[in-house]
Amino acid sequence: MSESAPPAGRPTQALHPDDENGEHAHSAVPYIVVYFALLFFTVLTYLTGKQHLGTWALPIALVIACTKSALVALIFMHLKDSSGSTRLVFGTSLVFVALLLFFTVADVATRFHPATPAGAPFGTERSQPEGLLEHELPE
Amino acid sequence: MRLSEADSHALAGAPAVPDYLHDGTTVMSWLNTRDHKRVGILFLVSVTFFFFVGGLFALLLRLKLLQPGPFFMDALSYNRLFTLHGIVMIFLFLIPAIPSAFGNFVLPLMLGARDVAFPRLNLLSWYLYLIGAAVALWGMIHGGADTGWTFYTPYSSTTPTQVAPILLGAFIIGFSSILTGLNFIVTVHTLRAPGLGWMRMPLFVWSAYATSVIQILATPVLAITLLIVTVERLGGFGLFDPARGGDPVLFQHMFWFYSHPAVYIMILPAMGVISETVCAFSRKNPFGYKAIAFSSLGIAFVGFFTWGHHLLVAGQSVFVGGAFGLLSMFVGIFTAIKVFNWVGTMYRGAISFKTPFAYICGFLYFLVFGGMTGVALATTSLDIHWHDTYFVVAHFHFIMVGASVMAFLAGLHYWFPKMFGKTYHEGFGLVAASLIILGFNATFIPQFLLGNFGMPRRYYQYPDHFQALNVASTAGATLLGFGFVIIVIYLGIALRWGSRSESNPWGSKGFEWLTDSPPPTHNFDEIPTITQMPHDYRTHEPSGVIRVT
Amino acid sequence: MSHEAEAGLPPGILAHHFSSLSRQNEAMRLGMWLFLATEILLFAGLFTGYAVYRFQFPEAFAECSRHLELTLGTVNTLVLITSSLTVALAIHYARNNRRHAAAVCLVITILFAFAFLGIKAVEYTAHFHERSLPGKYYAFEEVKIPGAAMFFSLYFLMTGLHGLHVIAGMVVLGFILRHTLQNRYSSRYYTGLELGGMYWHLVDMVWIFLYPLLYLI
Numbered sequence: 009m010s011e012s013a014p015p016a017g018r019p020t021q022a023l024h025p026d027d028e029n030g031e032h033a034h035s036a037v038p039y040i041v042v043y044f045a046l047l048f049f050t051v052l053t054y055l056t057g058k059q060h061l062g063t064w065a066l067p068i069a070l071v072i073a074c075t076k077s078a079l080v081a082l083i084f085m086h087l088k089d090s091s092g093s094t095r096l097v098f099g100t101s102l103v104f105v106a107l108l109l110f111f112t113v114a115d116v117a118t119r120f121h122p123a124t125p126a127g128a129p130f131g132t133e134r135s136q137p138e139g140l141l142e143h144e145l146p147e
Numbered sequence: 148m149r150l151s152e153a154d155s156h157a158l159a160g161a162p163a164v165p166d167y168l169h170d171g172t173t174v175m176s177w178l179n180t181r182d183h184k185r186v187g188i189l190f191l192v193s194v195t196f197f198f199f200v201g202g203l204f205a206l207l208l209r210l211k212l213l214q215p216g217p218f219f220m221d222a223l224s225y226n227r228l229f230t231l232h233g234i235v236m237i238f239l240f241l242i243p244a245i246p247s248a249f250g251n252f253v254l255p256l257m258l259g260a261r262d263v264a265f266p267r268l269n270l271l272s273w274y275l276y277l278i279g280a281a282v283a284l285w286g287m288i289h290g291g292a293d294t295g296w297t298f299y300t301p302y303s304s305t306t307p308t309q310v311a312p313i314l315l316g317a318f319i320i321g322f323s324s325i326l327t328g329l330n331f332i333v334t335v336h337t338l339r340a341p342g343l344g345w346m347r348m349p350l351f352v353w354s355a356y357a358t359s360v361i362q363i364l365a366t367p368v369l370a371i372t373l374l375i376v377t378v379e380r381l382g383g384f385g386l387f388d389p390a391r392g393g394d395p396v397l398f399q400h401m402f403w404f405y406s407h408p409a410v411y412i413m414i415l416p417a418m419g420v421i422s423e424t425v426c427a428f429s430r431k432n433p434f435g436y437k438a439i440a441f442s443s444l445g446i447a448f449v450g451f452f453t454w455g456h457h458l459l460v461a462g463q464s465v466f467v468g469g470a471f472g473l474l475s476m477f478v479g480i481f482t483a484i485k486v487f488n489w490v491g492t493m494y495r496g497a498i499s500f501k502t503p504f505a506y507i508c509g510f511l512y513f514l515v516f517g518g519m520t521g522v523a524l525a526t527t528s529l530d531i532h533w534h535d536t537y538f539v540v541a542h543f544h545f546i547m548v549g550a551s552v553m554a555f556l557a558g559l560h561y562w563f564p565k566m567f568g569k570t571y572h573e574g575f576g577l578v579a580a581s582l583i584i585l586g587f588n589a590t591f592i593p594q595f596l597l598g599n600f601g602m603p604r605r606y607y608q609y610p611d612h613f614q615a616l617n618v619a620s621t622a623g624a625t626l627l628g629f630g631f632v633i634i635v636i637y638l639g640i641a642l643r644w645g646s647r648s649e650s651n652p653w654g655s656k657g658f659e660w661l662t663d664s665p666p667p668t669h670n671f672d673e674i675p676t677i678t679q680m681p682h683d684y685r686t687h688e689p690s691g692v693i694r695v696t
Numbered sequence: 697m698s699h700e701a702e703a704g705l706p707p708g709i710l711a712h713h714f715s716s717l718s719r720q721n722e723a724m725r726l727g728m729w730l731f732l733a734t735e736i737l738l739f740a741g742l743f744t745g746y747a748v749y750r751f752q753f754p755e756a757f758a759e760c761s762r763h764l765e766l767t768l769g770t771v772n773t774l775v776l777i778t779s780s781l782t783v784a785l786a787i788h789y790a791r792n793n794r795r796h797a798a799a800v801c802l803v804i805t806i807l808f809a810f811a812f813l814g815i816k817a818v819e820y821t822a823h824f825h826e827r828s829l830p831g832k833y834y835a836f837e838e839v840k841i842p843g844a845a846m847f848f849s850l851y852f853l854m855t856g857l858h859g860l861h862v863i864a865g866m867v868v869l870g871f872i873l874r875h876t877l878q879n880r881y882s883s884r885y886y887t888g889l890e891l892g893g894m895y896w897h898l899v900d901m902v903w904i905f906l907y908p909l910l911y912l913i
Contacts, residue, residue: 057912127842371741
């Protein structure tokens with residue numbers, strides 16, 4: 009079969025922006041910087057976590073975690089240099105996680121209170137026997 | 148009529164290039180194929196087999212329902228059968244059928260590509276499908292689950308029937324679905340032929356793309372939900388079990404977060420097939436290409452915001468239920484846009500009333516009525532009356548069978564010459580289509596009535612005064628079954644003894660028809676540069692037909 | 697000459713249906729991000745269960761969290777973050793044609809993964825001994841309020857699934873280590889290595905959320 013082959017001697021045509029072909033050495037400095045930033049944020053979340061800041065504890069922890077994740081995604085995973093479609097994929101997945109979380113928690117938060125879960129009773133036996141159909145099984 | 152590539156090869160004195168069906172005829176060449184067309188055929192055979200398995204379960208159920216009291220099988224068997232009917236039809240037929248059978252075959256052809264982005268992952272997708280099916284089958288043979296395909300907890304986490312293998316089977320099949328979706332998205336982004344911008348893609352590709360987005364985002368949530376139920380069965384974790392302080396409604400949230408978008412996985416590819424066939428059999432450009440394309444994305448997106456309408460009477464917050472009901476109305480808007488555009492395409496078209504067009508007519512009727520009953524069901528006040536009755540059963544069968552299966556059959560007949568290079572008997576095609584449309588109405592319209600009169604679904608016994616409608620429904624189901632069997636017979640005959648078809652027997656302007664029928668393994672000698680619009684019938688035809696839109 | 701040989705690549709890298717290596721790289725990266733999106737949605741289900749039960753039982757969750765080994769959890773966080781650095785460095789060295797440095801970084805990453813699993817094993821053993829176990833096995837004497845067993849059900853599900861992904865990640869790292877030693881990656885082509893690294897970063901990202909949500913309530 010005849011294929012439209014790339015002209016010989018020009019293998020670098022149509023290279024992606026981050027396929028540099030080694031003409032200039034790629035730098036490791038961003039990775040080191042991000043690493044220390046991640047260490048800093050880990051210490052920060054540890055310290056703020058131990059403060060037991062009440063209602064602010066969860067938002068602060070989540071903001072720090074999101075910042076750390078953003079650093080990992082953008083720099084370690086090269087999302088910063090990636091095409092729009094890959095960034096859209098990542099962003100969209102986060103939107104749908106938020107969607108799932110939002111409606112489900114909203115349901116539990118606004119439900120008729122006796123219909124909310126009771127938490128496990130400390131006695132761990134089930135209140136009903138298991139195997140409801142055992143007596144009906146032919147074998 | 149233009150010469151096929153094979154004929155022009157022969158004229159030029161070149162050795163004959165075998166088509167993809169004959170390029171390697173050993174079993175291993177099929178089981179180890181990287182060719183998207185062969186993977187499509189493998190899926191087509193598999194999903195057809197399981198369609199009949201699921202259909203057999205349905206006929207057995209309807210047989211029992213001829214009598215209001217105990218008849219032909221006991222209650223536990225009945226529960227197992229409706230569970231398995233749902234599982235087989237949804238996971239082994241509806242979810243994979245159009246994307247993995249037809250999508251795999253035509254998507255690369257429509258994009259001017261030689262294959263999907265990841266051919267080996269494509270083959271893996273088929274093997275995962277088979278392995279998942281085998282695991283679920285093992286569970287079925289050893290008694291099967293009796294929970295309904297929706298596996299509601301705490302029954303599913305405590306019943307002693309074989310739920311775990313079926314959950315595991317569904318989990319594995321989910322990965323098959325994810326891989327297909329992943330492959331399609333990457334193919335559309337990276338393997339379009341030169342000149343084929345997004346706004347020149349055939350409408351089936353838009354639908355397949357939207358479907359793939361749903362497969363990627365929704366299926367993993369099903370996976371984790373089924374995994375948690377399995378762990379609960381084996382380890383007593385209690386997340387969904389109220390006796391251990393858990394929340395059974397939480398299961399329903401997580402289950403339907405997948406399963407509602409899943410119904411759009413089932414219908415969007417069907418809509419894509421309809422878009423293709425409406426244009427081909429009206430010989431007319433699509434009325435509102437952009438509207439049809441973007442409404443596919445709209446359905447995929449908005450479909451994720453509606454799952455709580457399955458929980459309206461489950462104990463969910465009434466406020467959240469109201470929100471979900473309202474959001475559910477919006478999906479109807481996108482579907483309506485499509486229906487108006489299809490009808491607008493047919494208006495003043497040169498209708499060619501072949502078998503695919505008969506299925507298009509059935510599809511439109513069933514989609515509209517099924518869809519409208521869906522919008523009605525999403526209203527809490529009405530759902531209180533209809534929930535868990537046969538009204539719901541009739542609603543989703545109208546869409547899943549009436550619309551989805553009709554579109555599958557339309558695609559099967561439309562692409563039959565493309566896939567196999569053979570012609571089937573048109574008369575039998577129309578007869579089967581008529582039987583199916585008639586039989587379907589006879590099966591499910593009585594069920595709307597039964598549901599409205601209050602007959603619950605998934606019940607082994609029913610009050611005597613519902614018997615007449617049940618008998619009518621069973622009669623319709625038998626007719627429906629006959630229709631499907633007739634299709635298998637005449638298509639089988641066509642495969643074996645049918646006459647050779649032309650490369651483009653429908654005169655369709657779809658890009659996949661630029662290749663031979665059946666196509667060679669490598670699809671194109673030269674990757675084409677696309678300059679024309681998709682579904683463009685505004686040209687001089689040798690037959691003298693001029694279409695101006 | 698095959699079109700990949702013309703591009704100056706070792707055989708078996710460029711597939712026949714891609715017109716150029718850059719297209720194929722783009723496809724591989726997009727494919728991997730799509731797969732990672734599915735992993736994110738997979739864990740999202742567990743985070744949803746966590747959100748619901750933490751909302752219902754805030755005191756029980758806080759109390760149980762105080763009984764986790766915070767030091768071990770923090771060390772594990774540092775271990776995973778460092779392993780993310782080492783795998784990023786492995787890719788960096790491969791891009792600069794320093795095959796042996798890349799291989800060393802991958803080995804260190806795998807060792808960190810072992811360390812993570814080892815620390816988790818220590819924690820799980822402690823839970824077995826004090827009977828702070830999921831669902832029906834919960835018999836932890838020190839916390840006896842509703843919701844406590846639910847915390848540990850979620851703890852074991854979330855860290856268990858994460859642990860499975862750590863193991864899967866180690867297998868992936870093993871594969872790309874083997875390919876690195878076989879001289880498959882260079883400045884011309886390192887996408888396979890990059891994809892393996894991306895999976896490992898996802899494993900790290902999930903833990904970045906698990907740590908404060910489980911250990912620091």
